[in-house]
Amino acid sequence: MNEFSIGILYIVPTPIGNLRDITHRALEMLKKVDIIAAENIRHTNILLQHFNIKNHLILMNKDNEKKQSDNLIQKLKKGKKIALVSNAGTPIINDPGGLLVKKCHFFNIKVIPLPGPCAAITALSASGIISNRFCYEGFLPSKKKPRCDLLYSLRKETRTIIFYESKHRILESIEDIIKQIDQNRHIVIAREITKKWESIYRAKANLMLQWLKTDKYRYKGEIVIILDGFKKLKTQDISEKTFNTFLMLRKFLSLKTSVLITSQIHEINKNILYQYVIKKESDKII
Ligand code: SAM
Numbered sequence: 001m002n003e004f005s006i007g008i009l010y011i012v013p014t015p016i017g018n019l020r021d022i023t024h025r026a027l028e029m030l031k032k033v034d035i036i037a038a039e040n041i042r043h044t045n046i047l048l049q050h051f052n053i054k055n056h057l058i059l060m061n062k063d064n065e066k067k068q069s070d071n072l073i074q075k076l077k078k079g080k081k082i083a084l085v086s087n088a089g090t091p092i093i094n095d096p097g098g099l100l101v102k103k104c105h106f107f108n109i110k111v112i113p114l115p116g117p118c119a120a121i122t123a124l125s126a127s128g129i130i131s132n133r134f135c136y137e138g139f140l141p142s143k144k145k146p147r148c149d150l151l152y153s154l155r156k157e158t159r160t161i162i163f164y165e166s167k168h169r170i171l172e173s174i175e176d177i178i179k180q181i182d183q184n185r186h187i188v189i190a191r192e193i194t195k196k197w198e199s200i201y202r203a204k205a206n207l208m209l210q211w212l213k214t215d216k217y218r219y220k221g222e223i224v225i226i227l228d229g230f231k232k233l234k235t236q237d238i239s240e241k242t243f244n245t246f247l248m249l250r251k252f253l254s255l256k257t258s259v260l261i262t263s264q265i266h267e268i269n270k271n272i273l274y275q276y277v278i279k280k281e282s283d284k285i286i
Pocket of ligand 1: 088119163164165166190191192195223224
């Protein structure tokens with residue numbers, strides 16, 4: 001740590017809808033710093049005016065971050081205190097600022113993060129999906145092929161998965177979740193959190209899609225998707241339908257082949273099905 005560097009970068013989260021969610025400390029910082037680096041000047045000015053704060057704003061968005069972060073580093077090196085804010089929520093989390101923070105570490109400039117609103121964590125807390133272990137994926141790719149590839153790669157992810165999504169793509173994304181992951185996977189749509197039309201829906205993916213499709217107001221506004229993680233199949237989860245498929249095949253095929261084909265038809269683990277069948281056999285049910 002460079003003891004002579006007295007400039008500090010503060011990461012200041014701002015509300016994701018309800019302005020009363022700003023913290024005392026965030027307001028204090030926005031007042032006392034020398035400069036506020038904002039993703040959008042007009043947007044941040046509305047916030048500052050609401051709280052009667054006057055301060056010097058500098059634009060730093062994804063288009064000018066590379067150049068502007070060098071400029072801000074020079075100011076920090078001269079001892080300036082700078083607050084970084086985005087349009088809503090925690091800066092850096094799918095917002096600009098990551099490069100500036102990286103450069104601060106490189107130049108031994110102190111970075112102080114303030115806790116505060118973040119749509120992903122707020123949605124997760126109300127999802128009713130186990131959330132001690134989760135991963136954050138940000139926005140799904142807008143193009144179909146990379147989106148499907150990514151979802152396919154996540155099909156066995158056991159942690160809860162968080163996505164940000166836009167109202168324009170939400171139906172397609174859920175369709176792809178159904179195709180690439182599982183139609184029965186639990187999904188939560190957290191919409192317009194902290195705002196007037198806040199709503200949190202939870203259902204299996206296929207039912208969620210049908211339900212959303214019947215009314216476009218159900219997916220209007222800003223959205224976070226929380227997707228339950230992959231659950232390892234246990235023998236007690238083998239359905240009657242799966243077992244009936246096995247019994248039918250078993251009339252004509254060997255045990256091994258019947259298990260293999262059934263597991264492929266129902267997309268389940270063949271070893272678990274095998275254990276289940278053996279147990280049934282030992283219980284003399286077959
Ligand atoms: N940095 C922000 C944070 O900490 O949440 C996220 C910025 S990202 C550019 C914006 C996305 O966050 C939106 O498209 C939406 O997916 C999600 N989001 C932001 N505010 C939200 C809200 N009030 N309700 C639901 N989702 C929200």
